[in-house]
Amino acid sequence: MYYPEPTTIWESIQYSPLGIFIAESTWAFPTIETIHVIALVTVLGTIFVMDLRLLGVASKNYPITSMSRDTLKWTWGGFILAAITGTLLYISKTSSYMINPFFMGKMALLAIAGLNMAYFHSVTWKTVAEWDTSPVVPTGAKVAGITSLLFWITIVFFGRAIGFTLGIYDCYMVGQGDDGFVVSLLAGMACGGA
Amino acid sequence: MGDLLFNITDWMRGTVLLDWAFWMQETAFSLFMVENFWNVPIAQAIHILSIGAAFGSVLMVVLRVNGMAGAGLTFEQTAARFVPWVRWGLVVIVLSGLSMIMAEPVRNMINAVFWIKMIALIAMVLVSLSWIKSIRATAQAAGVGYVGTGGAKATGWLIMALWCLIIVCGRWIAYVPV
Numbered sequence A: 001m002y003y004p005e006p007t008t009i010w011e012s013i014q015y016s017p018l019g020i021f022i023a024e025s026t027w028a029f030p031t032i033e034t035i036h037v038i039a040l041v042t043v044l045g046t047i048f049v050m051d052l053r054l055l056g057v058a059s060k061n062y063p064i065t066s067m068s069r070d071t072l073k074w075t076w077g078g079f080i081l082a083a084i085t086g087t088l089l090y091i092s093k094t095s096s097y098m099i100n101p102f103f104m105g106k107m108a109l110l111a112i113a114g115l116n117m118a119y120f121h122s123v124t125w126k127t128v129a130e131w132d133t134s135p136v137v138p139t140g141a142k143v144a145g146i147t148s149l150l151f152w153i154t155i156v157f158f159g160r161a162i163g164f165t166l167g168i169y170d171c172y173m174v175g176q177g178d179d180g181f182v183v184s185l186l187a188g189m190a191c192g193g194a
Numbered sequence B: 001m002g003d004l005l006f007n008i009t010d011w012m013r014g015t016v017l018l019d020w021a022f023w024m025q026e027t028a029f030s031l032f033m034v035e036n037f038w039n040v041p042i043a044q045a046i047h048i049l050s051i052g053a054a055f056g057s058v059l060m061v062v063l064r065v066n067g068m069a070g071a072g073l074t075f076e077q078t079a080a081r082f083v084p085w086v087r088w089g090l091v092v093i094v095l096s097g098l099s100m101i102m103a104e105p106v107r108n109m110i111n112a113v114f115w116i117k118m119i120a121l122i123a124m125v126l127v128s129l130s131w132i133k134s135i136r137a138t139a140q141a142a143g144v145g146y147v148g149t150g151g152a153k154a155t156g157w158l159i160m161a162l163w164c165l166i167i168v169c170g171r172w173i174a175y176v177p178v
Helices: A009-014 A017-024 A028-054 A064-092 A094-098 A101-122 A124-131 A139-165 A181-190 B002-012 B016-025 B028-035 B039-065 B075-103 B105-109 B112-145 B150-172
Strands: none
Touching: A009 A017, A009 A064, A009 A094, A017 A028, A017 A064, A028 A064, A028 A139, A028 B039, A028 B150, A064 A094, A064 A124, A064 B039, A094 A101, A094 A181, A101 A124, A101 A139, A101 A181, A124 A139, A139 B039, B002 B112, B016 B105, B028 B039, B028 B075, B039 B075, B039 B112, B039 B150, B075 B105, B075 B112, B112 B150
């Protein structure tokens, strides 16, 4: 199949041999996407278990350090697998994803959810010995739990929305009507040089 | 494999399933699902979130049986914490799944992978119920020191594999040749 000469860095990624292979193959995209879903339900499931403990909704008498030990390795394993498969999916349609507000929103939320987790484990976690076995946890830990739940619920919705809106946003259609603030902003980055 | 699945789907086109699918397509609920652009993605997001809740809970029970989580808890304590989340998770999975079927009845009902998914789902529920029942019969005496037998551990991983198979089918409904 013929591909145009890339005019942006995103098109260079998309029209790389790997990007073209994933896009053209009948089985590659669905297979990678399936692994992505299995990885992300592992991440979601284990995060929910930890968040509900932090919120005092479930497992109230189980030590938080034990809960963290039970779940965290699965969360990280699932996350790494989801990141690898997600990157491969991204390579196959890079320029479409770069101008998609739901994709960029999902990436931003993933970054914020990561910072939330990093803050919790580096700052709030310092005093965990004091509330490890208590059903009541400090406000900081509760905030980490509820924001994590909300971020991940939104990440899943945005993830699904990407698949439904891929054809809607396109560099070739920018500037031909009212694009809205977000799309215009993304177009500056996604369509540069085009 | 693709040919076999296509032939099964093609055979389904000649059965009463097609009449049912056409009938479902005309219902008020089906029309409601397709008239708003966001209804299907929202149903799918709820479907994935409830799968996450149930999948994570099953994983925690399987890990407990394998002695890889829930240290210091009896099997009964672990089951009391997680089994309701699996049960209610499955209720939400089925309801959100039904709304997705109603949105696109022909695409789902006339699809070999969809029916493989349904068979795998029923198999997973039956295996899980008998697994929990047999563990309960033996775990009580062992208390917090309970660790599953080789068979109980392996069946736990089989249940996780069935969940993964259901997820695989769920994604491939959209891609299988029909």
